[in-house]
Amino acid sequence: MGITKSEHFTDHQNELANVLKALGHPARVAIVEYLIQHKQCICGDIVNELPLSQATISQHLRELKQVGIIQGNIEGNSICYCLNPQVFEQITQFMGIVIESVAKNKCC
Amino acid sequence: MGITKSEHFTDHQNELANVLKALGHPARVAIVEYLIQHKQCICGDIVNELPLSQATISQHLRELKQVGIIQGNIEGNSICYCLNPQVFEQITQFMGIVIESVAKNKCC
DNA sequence: AATCTATATTGCAATATTACGATATAATTT
DNA sequence: AAATTATATCGTAATATTGCAATATAGATT
Numbered sequence: 601m602g603i604t605k606s607e608h609f610t611d612h613q614n615e616l617a618n619v620l621k622a623l624g625h626p627a628r629v630a631i632v633e634y635l636i637q638h639k640q641c642i643c644g645d646i647v648n649e650l651p652l653s654q655a656t657i658s659q660h661l662r663e664l665k666q667v668g669i670i671q672g673n674i675e676g677n678s679i680c681y682c683l684n685p686q687v688f689e690q691i692t693q694f695m696g697i698v699i700e701s702v703a704k705n706k707c708c
Numbered sequence: 709m710g711i712t713k714s715e716h717f718t719d720h721q722n723e724l725a726n727v728l729k730a731l732g733h734p735a736r737v738a739i740v741e742y743l744i745q746h747k748q749c750i751c752g753d754i755v756n757e758l759p760l761s762q763a764t765i766s767q768h769l770r771e772l773k774q775v776g777i778i779q780g781n782i783e784g785n786s787i788c789y790c791l792n793p794q795v796f797e798q799i800t801q802f803m804g805i806v807i808e809s810v811a812k813n814k815c816c
Numbered sequence: 817a818a819t820c821t822a823t824a825t826t827g828c829a830a831t832a833t834t835a836c837g838a839t840a841t842a843a844t845t846t
Numbered sequence: 847a848a849a850t851t852a853t854a855t856c857g858t859a860a861t862a863t864t865g866c867a868a869t870a871t872a873g874a875t876t
Contacts, residue, residue, distance in 0.1 A: 601835045602861030608759045609734035613741070617734040624729025625864085626717035633721070636809040640816040643823055651716045656865050658824055673816055677873035678822050680816035685807050692803040698796045701744040708748040708781055708788035709864045710831030733834085751853055764835050766854055785843035786852050818876085825870070833862065838855105845850070 616694060619687055622667045627652060627660050635670065635683045642678040724802060727795055730775045735760060735768050743778065743791045750786040 606614050622628060631646055638645070646657045661681060664670045668687050672679045714722050730736060739754055746753070754765045769789060772778045776795050780787045 601859070602833050602863085604733060604735075604834065604862090605760070606734060609738060613734040613737045617732050617737045619732075620728045620737075621732025624725050624727075624732045625712060626714060626721040626725040627712075627864095629721045629725045629728075630717060632806065636806055639809070639812075644821090652713070652864095653866050654823075655825085655867075659865080662824080671815060674873095675816065676822090679824095682815035683806060683810045684815075685810040688803045688806045688810075692800055692807065695796045695800040695803065698740065698744055698791060699793050699800065701747070702791045702793040702796075704747075707779060707790035707792075708783065709829070709866085710833090710862080711864065712832090713865085735834095752851090760834095761836050762853075763837075763855085767834080770854080782843095784852090787854095820873105820875070822873085823871080826868085828866090828868105829864105831862100831864080834860085836858090838857085840855070841853085843850100843852085846848085 616690070619667045619669065619691065622663050622669055625660070627656075628664055631657075631660060631664065632669070632683065635681070640680050640682045642675075642680060644678070724798070727775045727777065727799065730771050730777055733768070735764075736772055739765075739768060739772060740777070740791065743789070748788050748790045750783075750788060752786070 609617075623632065627650060630650055631641075634641055634646060634649060643654070643658055643661060646661070647654050650657065652660075661670070661672075665672055665681075668684055670681045671684050672681045674680075717725075731740070735758060738758055739749075742749055742754060742757060751762070751766055751769060754769070755762050758765065760768075769778070769780075773780055773789075776792055778789045779792050780789045782788075
């Protein structure tokens with residue numbers, strides 16, 4: 601099918617899954633890593649950095665923006681993107697809970 | 709196309725993306741959350757918990773196992789699954805770097 | 817205002833993912 | 847050994863994702 605039965609899961613599960621899915625592509629990881637290093641970028645910076653077309657980069661940026669991983673501010677005729685820390689704090693919290701849980705007992 | 713140009717990215721980027729993609733589905737988030745609560749499960753436990761078929765659950769468990777998020781041990785005629793903390797430590801480290809980076813300066 | 821620069825969107829083709837019924841495999845119980 | 851229980855795999859249909867060329871949009875520059 602290819603369709604995910606979102607209606608059967610909690611909002612929290614769907615939201616977390618959406619954010620993680622958005623980060624689940626090497627080009628989007630690379631964009632986030634570029635932003636870690638350079639703090640900000642415009643679309644053209646990433647086009648120069650990655651071997652993907654301008655249309656494809658623009659699409660990846662939109663996906664990151666849709667789930668709140670990055671935010672964009674219009675600056676003249678270009679758009680300046682940067683990371684939104686809140687989302688990463690949410691993810692880190694979830695991962696922390698997992699690690700804490702697992703630390704308590706070994707696997708079966 | 710639907711095909712990801714993995715060859716253009718670093719191993720680190722591809723591996724991280726694969727793990728995050730595996731977590732990027734609400735059913736698989738739900739499975740991880742079940743394991744947080746119950747520490748371990750067999751396939752049938754998840755089949756009772758989620759409104760998906762046994763075949764589909766088995767598929768999701770395989771995806772989680774393939775990227776090392778869970779591990780499975782044969783116990784009689786069932787397989788006992790549990791979380792593998794190492795993967796989550798990797799993810800948390802990456803998220804921590806992002807948060808640290810962003811804390812240093814505000815967005816453009 | 818015409819051109820240039822930067823980004824977004826549309827339309828399309830190829831591939832991937834999701835889900836499930838049916839079936840296979842393997843250990844357990846009767 | 848036959849039936850039961852537990853899980854995996856196969857085959858298939860429907861939908862989603864990825865990527866790009868072409869085009870649209872909008873601000874900047876000449």
